[in-house]
Structure formats: C-alpha cells, structure tokens
Amino acid sequence: MSIPLFHVLILAGILFAMGLACTIAWRANVIMMLIGIEIMLNAVMLTLVGGSAQWGSADGQIFSLMLMALTSSEVSLALAMVVYLHRRKQSVDTDDFTSMKG
Amino acid sequence: MTTYLSLMLLIPLFGGVLNALVGRNLPRRLAESLACAAVWGSFVCAVLAALAYHGPEKVVVAQWFQAFDLALPLSLYLDPLSLSLCLMICFVCGLIHLYSVFYMAAEADYARFFALLNLFVFAMLSLVLAENLVLLYLGWEGVGFCSYLLIGFWYTEKENADAGRKAFITTRIGDTALMVALAWLFQLFGTLSITQLNGMGFLLPAGIVTALGLLMLAGAIGKSAQLPLMVWLPDAMAGPTPVSAMIHAATMVTAGVYLLARMYPLIGSSTVTTSAIAIVGGLTAFYGASCALAQRDLKRVLAFSTISQIGYMMLGVGAGAITAATFHLLVHAFFKALLFLGAGCVITAMHHEQDIFRMGGLRRTLPITFWCFLAGAACLAGLPLTGGFFSKDSILTALWMKGTALTQALYFLGLLTALITAFYSFRMVYLVFFGSNAHQQGHHEQSDVLPMELVLIPLALLGLFGGVLDLPGYLGGGFLGSFLGPLSGAHPVEASHTEELALQGVAATLALAGVFAAHVRYGGAARDNRLQESLLKPAPLVAFLLNGWYFDALYRALLIRPYQALSRVLWQQVDEGVINGGIDRLADGVGSTGSWLGRWTTGQVAVYLLSFAAGGALLLGYLAWRSL
C-alpha cells in the first residue's frame, strides 16, 4: 500500500514546523536547538524519501543519504563549538552570547 | 565730426583712467593739470564740434556688442539739445575742475578725486551724446557710480559713506525702471536707437506709450531727485562742495530732464505721461522750495533748491516746453554751480562751518564771493532780467498757455514756489553775508580763497546774462528757441507778447515780493532776532520742513527697516531654519530611523531565527494565497 505523497508532506511539514519551533523556543540551550535542527532535517529527508517513492526515482534517497552525512558533520561541528563556548563562558544559553548587537 | 565727438569722450576717460591707475605716483601738479586739461580738451572738442555743426548728425564709432538681432553700436548723436548740453557740461565742469584744484589743495587723495571727476565728465558726456539707449544707460549708471564715490569721498566718516550709498541705491531704483523701459522698447521695436525710436512712437497704442513714459519718468525721478525719490540729494551734500556743484547741481541731476526731453517725441504723445511729469515737477518744485525755507545747512538749502528747480524743468517738460526746460536747465547749471562754488568759498573761509545761522558778515570778508553769490541768488530768486528770470518764466508761460485746468493749477503752484524761492534765496544771502562777523575768528587768508573766487566770475556773468540765450518773443525771440525748437517734437502754444509781458510781470512782482519779505524777516535788525530764535527748539512746522517732510523717516520705517528685518528673517528663519534646518532634520530623521532599524539586531540568536521564520512564514503565506 502506498501512502499518498500529500500525507507524507503534511507529516514532514508538521515535523519541520515542530523542529523550527523547538529551535526558536529553546534558546536557553544550544543542544536543544541543535536537536530542533536535526528534526527539521529529518523532515527534509522524509520529504525526499516521499518524493522518491512518488516519482520512482532514487535521487531523493541519495539526497537524503547525503543529508545524513551533512547533518552529522554539522552536529559535530556545532558540538565542538558548544564545548568551546561552554569552556569560555560556562553557559549554553544563547541569550548569554549577546556581546555584539546594534 | 566723429573725431571731435569721440575725442570729447575719450579725453576725460583717458584722464580719469590714468589718474586712477597711476595718479598716486604722479606729482600733484601733474595729476591736477592732467585732469583739468582733459576736461578743457573736451571743451575744445565740443566747441570745434559746434563750429562744425550743420545739422543733427548720427555717428557710429564702433560696435559695442551684438547678439543676434540685438545690435548695440557705440553710436553718438549730435543735435542742438546734446550740443548745447555738451558745451555747458564741458564748460561748467572745466571751471569746477579748476576750482577743485584749489578747493582740494589740502586733500592727500587728490588722484582719486580727479580721476572720479574726469570719469564723471566722460560718463555725463556719453549720457548726453548717446544715440542708443544702452549707451545712454552706460552714462546714466556711470554718473551714478562716480557720484556714489564722490559723495562718499571722505569715506572715513560713516555719514558720508552712507550718503553715497543712499544716493546710489535710490537712483538705482529709478535706473531699473529705465532699464525695464529699454527692455520693453527692444521687445516692441527690436532696436534701441533713440532716433529710430523717436520716429516710431506713433506705431504704439496709447497705453503702452503711457507705460513707457511712466517708466522713463521713474528713471528721471531717481536721477533728478524728484518726488518721491528725492531723499538722496540733500544727503549727497556730504561730498566735497565742487562735487555738489558739478554733479548735484549742474549736470547729473538734470539728466532726468534731459532723458525726458530726449525721448519726448516718443512719450510726449501720451497726455497721462506729460501730466504725470508736470505733476511730479510741480509738486517737487514746491516741496524743494518749502524745505529750503527751513534748512540751516548752507549746502542743504542749495540742495533743496536744486530739487525745486529741477521740478521746474520737469514742469516745463510736462508742459511740452522742451526749449524752456532746456533753457532753464542751462541757466540753472550756471547759477547753481555758481551758488555752490560760492558756498564752497564761504565754507572754506568758515573752516567747514556750514550752518548759515553761525555765519555772517562775510560781505566784507569775501567781497567777490558776496557779489557773485548775490548774482546767483538773484538768478535763483528769478529777479527780473537775470537769466533765471527768463528761463523760469518761459516755463511758467508755457504752462499757462497750455491752458488745461491741470497746467494752470500747476502754474499757480509754480508761482507760489517762485515766491518761496525768492524768499529763501535772500534768507540765505542775508544770513550768510550780512550782519556782524559773529564767528569770524580764524578766517582763511584771503589769498586761499581768491583763486576760487575768480572762477565764480564767469559763472556769475553767465547766470546773469544767460537770458540772452532765449529772450522772450517781445525782445526779438531767442536763440535757443529757434535752435532747439524744430527738434523737440512738441509745439507749445506761442504766447502773444502782451500775455507774455503780463505773465512776466506777475512773476517779477512775486519775486520782488519774496525778496522784500526776506529783507523784512532777515535783513537788518531782524536778523539778530532770527539768530536768537535759531537756538531754540524749532517749531513743528519748521522741523517738518527741516527734515524734508520726514520722508527719510517714512522710508526708513516703510522700506529700509522692513527690508533689513526681513533679510534677517529670510536668512535665519527661512534659509537656516527651513531649508537648512529642514535638510538637517530630515537627515537626522533618516539617521534615527537607521539606528532604530539597527536595534532589531538584538544580538539574540532566537530573535534572528524568529525573524527569519516569520519572514519565511509570510512568504509561504503569500505563495499559498496566490496558489489558492
């Protein structure tokens, strides 16, 4: 049984929105923001896979594989930075990092 | 003829420029001689031109400038009017130059003085000789400029400089009206040649002729110190006395009359214009005479009398009696120059005291001056058989003979003025020359004044016997009348001999009455009473007259003050406040908007993300709305 593309997209959209909401709302913790971003990317991958299924081409799947690699490198980079920042400021709250503005 | 005319102009120009550029480095005698020689050189040219004169002649010397259809040649025009004026100007100015050599003997800045005098002669001659109006305008402005600097010759005194400035600006107002007339004439005819314009007046509708005439009248009013622009002339007496004699009595101030006479064929056809000229002239004549009654400064008396006498000339022009006006112009030039130069002698003798109430007894100290001055005063007063009598009377006669209600009313005004004139002339004579030598300490040596006094004599003779230039009809008719008559374009009604005699009788009686009144009031013992009175605060009427009917105060309140105040308002409120301030405020506003927009960048990542997401949401919302 095939799931209609629109259903997939609606799910992906909800997922994406939730991820985005998480990223925006949970500003007190960078880690949580990163998780939100992950969720958003998962929504992207879901969409790609759904599209793949709809059109019967592997392109979307390849894209999502690539995205996984991208995600992991991004997270590693981000975590490295979190560690570094935490060491400097003993905080992972993004609101503490507002020395530049205006 | 070209040579004579161009030389007549060029010699004083050259003299003036030379004196201006290197005069300071020349020996004094050389500079002075140069200046005098220049003017007398001009005079010689004028005489030669007169001898060679056969009939009106137009001479193109060179091209001034030409832009498309606006061609302005440097063309000169010699006709009886300009010829007689040239002769008079060169002669009177020549005498005054000589006089100045002695009068200004103590002045260190002689080069500037003589340079300006020479330049003035040049400008005046080009005004008179000009065949096209722009050249006339050049002379017109040139004399104004020289007058400006000469009035303020003793520039370190603020009053003198102020007076020069006042004269320059006031006359400029009239000049501008003249320039409007020029522009208009060019628009109408495409030419500014006086001879051509004078021949084309009939092509114009009456309204335009009137307007043009009024504009020229405005020009003449400024230059000739007529109502309402007469305020500058009394103040102009701040200049050295020879300057007053030359510019503010004999020559420049009569330029307005000359202009109107010159353009009469064009503008004379409008009765509105001629009436306006006559009214202005009549009122000014009366105004000047009335003010002269109360003046205490010798030169101001003369200044107001000049205003008044030019009023007569205007009356003459207004009555269409160009010949009479010119006649009076010439004679007036002689006797008024005489009076001023006489006054100069007096003032020198009195150590620059100009208050007539502080003079006296000069009859004995300065006999030559006295007799010459008396001759001048007689002319001014219009005592019978003097030049002034004949010239003034020919104007009054023409006025009477014109026969309209207006001119006859003006005739009576003129008669009244004549009475006043006689009165103030002899008031002056009595106060200055009679009585005791109240303030005679420290008089100059006779020898200082003597050379100056000698200059008075030819002028006195000319003034007294100037009448022969244009004797009334019953004495065989005049030379000027036949000389100028055919050209002036106006044909005043000829008076019969009886009428003429009757009118002259009236005038003579009034003049004598005036002198008699002056004698009663200022002669003999009465003089001392007047001296006592003069120490008191003047009565309101006297003060009114003394201050020239308070015109100065009126203009100050109505024009000058508001102009000054508004200029400050325009600068500080409009320019700095609105234009600059507006721009600055706008810039400030833009800058503040920018800073305010910059505050969006709070530094919080969440805000950044939120804005980003909100922007995305809006974008998607729009796309969704579109695809619906």
Next chain:
Amino acid sequence: MNPDFPILTLLLFLPLVGGLSVALLWRNPATARFFALLVGLAELALGAWLGSSAPAAGPTGYFLYQDLPWIERFGIRYTLGMDGISLVLVLLTAFITVIAMLLFWQEVKERVALYFALLLATETGILGVFLSLDLFLFYLFWEAMLIPMFFLIGIWGNGRKLYSAVKFFLYTFIGSLLMLVAIIVLYLMHGAQTGSYSFALAELVHTQVPYTTGLWLFAAFLLALGVKFPLVPLHGWLPDAYCDSPSAGTVVLAGILAKTAAYALIRFAYPLLPEAAHAFTPVIYVCAVIGIVYGAWVAFAQTDMKRLVAYSSVSHMGFIALGIAAWSPVALSGAVLQMVNHGITTGALFVMVGMLAERTEDRESLHYGGLWGKVPVLAFFFLFFNMASAGLPGLNNFVGEFLVLVGTFRVAPGAALGAFLGIVLTLVYTVRLVQDILFGTPSQPVSLSDLSLRESATLASLAVIGVYLGVHPAPVLDLIKVPIALLTKA
C-alpha cells in the same frame, strides 16, 4: 595639426595626468607648486591655442570632435566635442584654475602637492563635463569631479569643513542619481524606437518622448542640475560649501563648477527634452526669479564676507537660469556670456575675500573698515569687482545681464520684471559690503599688507578681462553664436 591627433583628449586629461605627477612630488612642496602652475598654464595655453587655431565649425557647430568606442555592451562611446560654448567655458576653466593657484599660492601649508593635484583633478572633471557629448561620459565626469572637490573642502577647509564637505557631496550626489535614471530611461526609449542603443547626445535628441514621461525625465534632470546650479530652494549646500572651502576651492566652486550645471542644462536637458523643458519653463522662471531676489536679499543680511558673496552667487546664477529658461537666442547668449562673467567676477570677489581672510584670518565684514586708504590697490580691485558684480555698465556683468533681461523680457516680461527688482537688490548688498570693508573708520588693528606684485598682476588680468568683456564682448558672442543658433533653431 594632424587631424587624427587626439587633441581634445590631451586637453581633457592634461590636468589630471599633471595632477598625478604633482602628487608624486609630495616630498617637495615648492617644486610641486611650481609644477602644478606649469601644468595649469600649459592647459590654458593649449586651450587658447585651440581657440585661436580652431578650424571652422562644421554644420553641427563642433570644430573639434573625437569619437571612440568605449563600453560597447551599452553603446557607450567616448565622444568629445568642442563648439563655441564649450570652448568659452574651457578657457574660463583653465583660466580660473590658474588664477586660483596663483592667488592662493601659499594659502595651503600642509600637503601642498596633494592640494594642487586635487585642484588639477577637479579641472579635468569640469572640463570633462564641458567636452562630453555622450551622456554616460558626461555623467561620469559630472560625478567624478565631486571627489577632488570633496577632498579639497574636507582636508583644507575651515569652519565646519566636514559637515560642509559631506553636505556638498550628498546634495549633489543625491540630485544626480535621479538624472542617471532619466538618462537610462531615455537611452532605453531611444533604443526601443530605433534599435540602436546609444548614449550619444546626437542620437538621443531624436528620441520621441511621450509628454508625461518627458516631464518626469526633465524633472530628474532639473533636480540634478538645479542642485549644482543652484536654483533656490536647492541651494542649501552652497553657503556652507563656499564658506568652508579653502579660498582656491571656493574660487573653483563658484567660478567654474557651478557653470557645469548651466552648461548641462543648455547642452543636454533642453535639447533632449524640448517639450518637457517648455512645460517646465515657468518653474525655472519662478526658481530663477526667487533665486535672484532671495539670494540678494539674504546676502544683505550677511556679515561674513564669504557667505555674502556666496549668496550673491545664488542671486547671479538666477540670471543665468532665467536666460536659459527664456531659451531665446538673445537671452541664451546672455546666459552663456553671463556664465563667463560670473566666473570672472564672482571668482574675483571670492579671491578678494579670500585674500582679506588670508591676511587677517577674519571674515567678519564688520571688523573691517577704512581699507580704502590703508591698502589702496586691494581696495581698488575690491571696488572694481564689486561694481562689476553689481552690473555697472562698461564692465562684464552688465552685458550678460542686459542680454538676459532683454532677451527674457521678450518672451516672459513677468519673469524679467522680477529679475529687474534683483538689480536694485544686488546693488544694495554690494554697496553695503563695499562700505563695510572700504569705508568708515579704519578699525582693523592688524596691519594689512597691500597686494604683492603677483597678486596685483593676477587680479589685474581678471580686471582687464572684465573690462574687455564689458566693452567688447564680441569675441565671446561670436564664438557662441553658431551653437546658440543651432540650439534655439534661430
């Protein structure tokens, strides 16, 4: 002369190249100064030589012409051309630059080489405007000349120099950008109509512009040119820039830079958009007359000499605007002649004021007085140029003003009448200035030195030109006759 020799390019870039060389001499101010003067003189000589040996003007009025491809992508060409009007203004530019350098030889003590280099660079910018016949090229020079001027004011100025420099720059820059839009629109319309995309003036004049569009385009042109002109009320930058600029900069600003706007109006705006120009004529009349009266009136209130002359410049430029707006042969001749006259006279007045300020470091006219006797030569020239500025007949300004007024009166008597009022007001502030400085009791305690020989000679050359143009303006009028006849189709 080899007809292929790019003489116009040489004329145009000689000052710039010379200026760059001058800048390289920064270690040696005296040499730099001297070299700069040489360059200026060479430029003047070249201009004079071109003027005297110019071959007869062709049917287009241009006697020198150069045309090279430049940016083909947009059909932009490097087109230079010189006709009578350009020649007159080129000569004026070269002359005023030399005057400015000579008279303020020692005014600047620091970074002398750069100063002279920038002066020369400004000259190239201005010449570029006078010589360009391609609208893009014109615009390039139009903007580029702001840069050296900006530096001149900002580095060597006085008073609120930074404010003034930035204000000057922004005013002109903001005004000009809309003109760029107009130029592009015109270019596109022309391209769409004819298929040939070109910025050449000779081609763009044939564009058929719809009436309303034309109005917008002309408005953009007018805004840009009106700022630099300046037309009231766009003159806000002028008093500050003129006052705070170093004296030589002021002379260049007032003497020649302001003329670029008038020139552009004559050369570009009117021929390109004749209908719109006609429609806008009343606006220009009003601006011009208000400028004449307002400038004179505000000038009267000034006691800072430089500011007074600055406002007087606003007033005088009004006459030029008036003559252009009238667009009749006589008035236009007057306007062009007045451009030269104003360059000479107002340039000279700024020179005089600058000299006084240089000697006493005081520009307050009320602090002076009685200079007539103290420094007679200076006083003589001061009076002379003031009288020229007041339009005394026989001196240069009179001829220009007269032609403008007479020419304008023919087509628009009302506007001319307003301008006549300005003649009176001009005299009012002029004699006030003269009186403040020359007359009255000598109150300036600082001892003033009279003019040096160099200064006298330079001023005398200005004065001689003033008299010459007043007495015999025929050479200039003859030069500009053909182009003006072509422009006005007379």
Next chain:
Amino acid sequence: MTYSDAISLLPLIIVGVASLLVLLAGPFCHVRVVTVIGAAAALAAGFCAAAVSPVNSAGLPGLAFTPLARYLIPVFCVAAALSLLLSHGYNLRHEIRGEEYPATVIFCLFALCVLPCATNMLTLFLALEAVAFSFYVLVAMDLGRAESAEAGLKYLLVGAVAAAVTAFGLALIYAGTGTLALGALTAPAGFHSILAAGWGFVIIGIAFKLSLVPAHLWTPDVYQGAPAPVAGLLSTTSKFAGAAFLLMLLAFAPPRAELHLPLYVLSLLSMGLGNLAALRQTNLKRMLAYSSIAHMGYLTLALLTGTRDGYSAVLLYGAIYTVMNLAAFGAISSLSANGERSSIADFAGLGFSAPLRGGVLAVAMLSLAGIPPTAGFIGKFFVFYSAIRGGEIVLAVIGILFAAISAYFYLRVVVQLYMRPVGAHLPKPCSRAESFALICSSLAIVVIGIFPTPLLRLVESALSHS
C-alpha cells in the same frame, strides 16, 4: 570520465589536490609556505578555468564545466588567493596559527568551484553547504577574541536552520517535479502548490545566505566577530555563491511570476534597511555588514527582473562587489594590529599615516558608494539599468535613492581617513603580500571602473549558452 572531462574539471582537481596538500604539508612546512602554496594553487585554478573552454554536457553526474563556471571560478579563485595573501599577516598578529586556516580557505574554494559546475540540485546544495561549513570554522577561528566564537555560534545556528529550510525547499521541489536536475523544474498538474512552497522555502533560505531582510540579522554580528580577512571572504564569495545558487535555479527554471513579489519585497527591504541602519554605525565592520545587506538588495533587484540583462548584472555586480569588499576588508585587516581596528573613529588620519592602505580603503568606500570612475559605479549602473529595462522602474528609483543616501556612511569613513587628525595607535607597516593584494584589488576597482568592457564580455559569455 574522459580525458577531456578531466581537463575541463582541472580547476576543481587543482583546488582539491591543493587543499589536501596544504593539510598534509602543514606539519612540515612553515605556515608561510603553506599559504603561498594555497594562493598559488588558487591562482592556478583560476587561470586554468579561464583558459579552458567550457562544455555544456555533463561529463560527470551532477558536474559540468559550464560557461557560468568559467566566469565564476576565476572570480572565486582570485578572491581566495587575495584573501590568503591578506590574512597571512593578520593571522600572525592574531596568533591564528597552523595550516588549518589556509586549508579551510582552500576547502571553501573547492566548494565554491563546485557550485557553478553543478548541474543538479544535490550538488548545488552540497556545494553551498560546504561553503557554509568552511565559514562556520573560519569565523570562529580567532581564539583570541570572544566575539569570534560568538559569531561562529550565531552563524552556525542560523545557518543550520537556513540550510534545513533550503533543503526542505529543494526537497519539496523534488517532490513536486520528480527530478533534481536543474533546467527541468516543471511540475505536472496538481503539484504546483508543492513546487511553489518549495520555491518559497528556497527563497527564504537563500535570503539568509544573501542576508536579505528579514533574514539579515546575523550579518552584522558575524562580520564584526569574524577575523577581518574571513569577513572579507565571507561577504564576497559566500554572498556571490548564494546569488549564483539562486541565479542557477531561476535561470534554468521557467519564469515563476509568483516569486516576483517576494523578491521585490526582499530587495526593497534590504536596500532600505541596509542603507539606513548603516548610517550611524560606529563599527566599520558592522557598517560594512549593513552595506552588504543593501548591496545584496541591489543584486536581488537585478535578479528579480528575470531578464538576461538582469542576470548579467548579477554576475557583474557580484564580481565587482567581491573586489570592492575584499579591498575594504583587506585594508581593515592590514590596519588591524593585535585587536581589531573596527571603530570608525580608529581610522582617523590613516589616509596620511598609512597612505597605501588608507587610500585603498578610501577607494573601496567610494566604489561601494558607486561614485564614478570606480567599478562600483559601473556595477550600480548595470544593476539599475537592467532593473529599469526589466520594467522595475519604481524599485530602481527607490534603490537609487537609498544608494544616494548610502554615500553618507561611506564618506564618513573617507572623512575619518583624510580629514581628521591622526589617532593614537599607528598601524604596523604593511607586508609585501598585503600590499600586493591591496594594490591588485584597488587597481581592479579603478580599471573596471574606467574600462569595464573586458569584464562585460566575460559576463556575456558566461550566460551565452544558458
């Protein structure tokens, strides 16, 4: 992969090899040598790209040496080389040691070179993200300054979200069309709304890259925090890459009318906000950030016309903007001593005390303001020309007015440089590499400004087959 494919992708190969070489040589060689290798490789790649004639057929899946690549790769290579030369001295002063820096720059360059060669969305996206990754690292590279790390964090967080959004957009486009290939992005009936949504996500994602309002907020912080040479590279190549990304998507896709208004609004807001907010900035780097927001607004203006002229203008403007900003940031970095010289007031009098660098900064400012005869003028001219020609006259006029206002804040810098007395701390003398880079960039500004024809020809050929 044939020999000719290898030749045509030679620039990519050179850069790729160089990046590895730099990383490997790092432990053995002095960092100067490493930098020189990197710069030389970048220049060689650029030269190679310019010399090789483009092909349109895809030799490798997702990669082809297109005319566009032939134009963009040299630009990117030159930018990278110049920025390497400029950063060397800066890094020494700021104790940014080791080969990581040049290696990251070359990695970044590799990604940049891949981007225009991409023929499908996957490669395109990966290249763009790889560029971003390099910059995440580079921005946070200066351990000495807290701002650097803060900027890195902010950039990373917002960038990751933007990447996710872009990716989601691309995914939706894929879902709507069924293909990742560029140039075939047409949706069958019924999928239009998916495609439209995809475009929406892509646009807002790229708006972040181009820092268009409202996705611009990171820009000032990142520019301020990043080391000056990095900010220079970031502001130029990353922006240009983003623009190229959008251009490739838009140029290959059939015109989409519904995108006009969003782009219009983005352009309008960016031009407005960027120019206004920069007016009173006291920090030069933040000011340049706002200026870059505005400049990207101009770029979007050209882009949204959807005409060939507009795309040409984007390419030209991108290149010119690259040169100008590199010169500006180069001068800043060269003038910075141990700390950043960032407050505008710190530049007082430097025009005379450091003539070369002050002059370059001034030229860059004048060029950014768009004053002839600089390259900036030609760029602006082309942008507004194409906008007017494309019918966007209102927006063009608005943009021009904002551009006019912008002259104010650029002039403020010039005023500081030349019209204020010299400040307290003078800069260290300029190294040869820096002088070379600065002279090159400022010469380019002037030469392009006076004679832009060669560059215009290149731009034309870049779009000749697309």
